[in-house]
Amino acid sequence: MKSAAKPAVQRAAGRPAARAAGSKGASAADHAKRFERLGLRRPEDFVLHLPMRYEDETQVTQIGNLLPGQWAMVEGEVLRCELAFRPRRQLLAAISDGSGELALRYLNFYPSQQKQLAVGKRMRVRGDVRGGFFGIEMVHPRATSADVPLPNALTPVYPTTDGLPQPVLRRAIGEALSQVSLSDTLPDALRERLHLMPFDAAVRILHAPPPDVVVHTLVERAHPAWMRIKFDELLAQQLSLALARAGRLEKQSPRLPRKAGKQTVSARLLAALPFGLTGAQGRVVDEIATDLARPHPMQRLLQGDVGSGKTVVAALAAAQAIDNGYQAALMAPTEILAEQHFRKLAGWLEPLGISIAWLTGSLSAKAKREATARVEDGSAQLVIGTQALIQQNIQFARLGLAIVDEQHRFGVGQRLALRSKGDKDQAVPHQLMMTATPIPRTLAMTFFADLDVSVIDELPPGRTPVVTKLLSDARRDEVIVRVHEAARAGRQIYWVCPLVEESEALELQTAVDTCEALRVALPDLNIGLVHGRLPTAEKAAVMSSFTKGEMEVLVATTVIEVGVDVPNASLMVIEHAERFGLAQLHQLRGRVGRGANESVCVLLYQTPLSMIAKQRLRTMHETTDGFEIAQRDLSLRGPGEFLGARQSGLALMRFADLDADIELAEHAHEAAAWLQAHHPDAVDAHLARWMHGREDFLKA
Structure with a gap:
């Protein structure tokens, strides 16, 4: 391919800009900045900046055949052109081709446009047809003389940005097509086996489709060129x-083999656990142990449904690093989740003599200094916290394993920053990423193909299936009665709301208002409130009270989505369930059903429901299988929910659709x-x- 020299981009941006209609006063530098905004730097970038739709300017439609809502081009004689001042200043014109009359309206215009539409001139105008007060009209149509030859290809319409007209883009792309080598990067044998057209032909068809092309194949991206x-x-x-x-x-990483003997931290932790590992947990522990013993960095994604027991797997991985004289770090996206991990891991490991440090942004300056000192001198063998772990002033003495929970909530830079904390001896720590959002097979094969993936596909014994019920908000009083009955039977209840403060735009019941309303309706119950804006100490006190069973009902925002483990909680009510995504609903539902009692999740919704909201709620009612839910979520919402910021700085997929193009992805x-x-x-x-x-x- 030809060199991507900078002057070529400037030429592509500059020369067309001076000639383009609607770009008066815009310099080459102005357009270069706008091209940069679109990610168009090299001529190759312009070649791959493909149309989002097409307009057919190869043929003229008779005015008498126009229908409101269609895009069309017509040709006719200007019958009138005049300024009007009511209800506002505007330019009104009309043209006729003998089959009918079309009104033209310009709310913003130049004197040159009024001159262009002189009475008696034969003009071509194109735009969207709409029904006006006095018949069909076009508002702000593009107009050219009827003497201009008709193009012999469909006119592409490209994604653009403010101040960058379509003619400028078209000319820049046309120039790039003449500069860049469009030679094929695929061997002929591969192309022929997969029945793919040559790259050169595909690109040229998409930028300038011939008039006989089947337009819907272009629009739906089903044409062989697409x-x-x-x-x-x-x-x-x-x-x-x-x-x-x-x-x-x-890259080099420390070897952290599994140590033999009953006195190792790993062996003592396994012996002390009040439960045995499931078969799936045991298999995953072995996969991680094998990776840790290798001299290059483990990059493993541990996925398991809500409540499948990922935390104990992480604890055993950390124990293996500690057995080898290295530190382990666990980073979680929220303080509530980090604290949940801290409490659980401390309960398992501190009795074994393991020193654990707690590091979050809310610590006092003194506590933070003390924790940082323990991290740096190596006396803290396991460090648990939030993004405070990756602050510049934090340096580990000997980091061997970095664990990232709910990995899709962190950006690329944050995960790399944690991994870089072990670079003192030019050794990269092993990395274990965990997610309770199961990754559909399509994404595992595409966006996560560089990772080793472990799956915990078995729930611990004793977990009862959660029954999901869909109820209209009109039946709220029945739900409140059910909440009271559950509390009187000794059970605890979550009531989840989507917002903290009132939002007139969304008209959603707030957590604060809901809490007050429930306290009035259920005066004999202890009802608490937790949300992300509470001070840390107050939040911790409320969560502690609920965990200890001192509080029957916890009204919460989605801060309880992950990490909260209260086996006695057997009822969850999710307010405005239609506003949540599938993955989030599944995560929330996973907070109940963690004990032996039958558990229920009530999805309260408001009508009318959109089609997507109906599909989401139906999915939640039909299945508790996280992988099935993940696959349906991918179909409904695309890959963003699963990837988070993994692709930060890189378009997820500009052209391919991971749900529709699974066969192409496999090829x-x-x-x-x-x-x-x-x-x-x-x-x-x-x-x-x-x-x-x-x-x-x-x-x-």
Whole structure:
């Protein structure tokens, strides 16, 4: 491919800008800044800036055949053109082609436009047709002389930004197409096997489709040209992940083998646990133990449904690092979750003589200094906390294992920052990432292909299935009666609300108001309130009271989504359930059913429900399988919920749809391995075209 020299981008941005309609006064530098905003830096970037839709300017529609709501181009004689001042200043015109009359209206206009639409001139206008007060009209249509030849291809409409007109983009892209080599990066054998069209042909069709193309195949991205582009994008991502994995294997990490003997921390922890590991937990512990014994960094994703027992697996991994004389760190996204981990792990490990440090932003300056000193001198063998762990002034003495819980809530930079805390001896600590949001197979194969994945696919014995009920908000009084009955039977209840303060826009019941209303309706119950804006000490006191069973009802926002473990809580009410995503509803529901009692989750919803809200609630009613819920969530909302900030700085997928294009993704997955083994030069060329140095974002 030709060099991506900077002057070429400036030329592509500059020359068309001076000529483009609607770009008066805009300099090449102005347009270069706007191109940068769209991520268009190299000519190759312009080539891959593909249309989001098309307009058919190859044919003229008769005015008599126009329908409101359609986009069309018509040609006719200007019948009138005049200024009007009521209800506001505007330019009104009308044209006719003999089959009918079309009104034209401009609310903002230049004198040159009024001159252009002189009575008697034959003009072509194009735009969206709408029903007006006096018949059909176009508002702010584009107008050109009827003498201009009709184009012989559909007109592309590109994603753009303020101040960057379509003509500027089209000319810049056209110039880039003439500068850049469009030679194929795929060997012919691979292309032919997968029935993919050549890259050159695919790109040119998408930028300038011939008029005989089936338009809906372009709009729905089902045309063979789109299939080639989507495959190339998926392949680039697969190759990048493979490079990230290969790069990791070149780094050095401390060997942390599993120690033998009954006196090891691992053995004593297993013996002290009040329960046995499930078969799935035992398998996952062995997978992690094997990784830790290797001399290159473990990069393992531990996924398990709500309540499957990931914390004890993390504790055993930390114990293995401690047995080898290294520190372990566990970082959680919220203080409530971090504290939950601290309490549980301290209860298991401190009786074994393990020193644990607690480090969060809310600590007093003195407590923070003391915890930091213990981390730095190595006397703290396990460090648990929030993002405070990655502050610049924190340096571990000998970090061997970094554990990140709810990994999708952290950005790439944050995970890399924790891993860098062990770089003192040029050794990278092992990393274990945990998530209770099961990753659908599609995502595991695409965005997580660089990671080793362990799955806890078995719940501990004694966990009772949670019954999910859907109730309209009109039946709130019945729910309150059910809450009172559960409390009188010695059970505890969560009542979850989506907002803390009143929002007129969303009209949602707030946690504060709900708490007060429940206290009035249930005066004999102890009802507490917890939300993210409470002071840390107050939040901790409320949670402690509920955990100890001193409080029957806890009204909460989603701060209790993860980490809270109260086996006696057997009823959850989720207010405005239609406002939550599937993954969040599943996480919340996982707070009940943690004991032996039958548990119920009531989803209170307000009508009318959108189609997506109905699908979400139906899914929650039909299944408790986290993997099934995750797959449906991917179909409804796309990959963002699962990836979080993993792809920070990198578009998730501009062209491919991970739900619709699963077959293409599978082909790309196989092709990536084949190209690495047989055509390394093709790998380099493909990544140069598609990634251009952005692979670093995939390494965390």
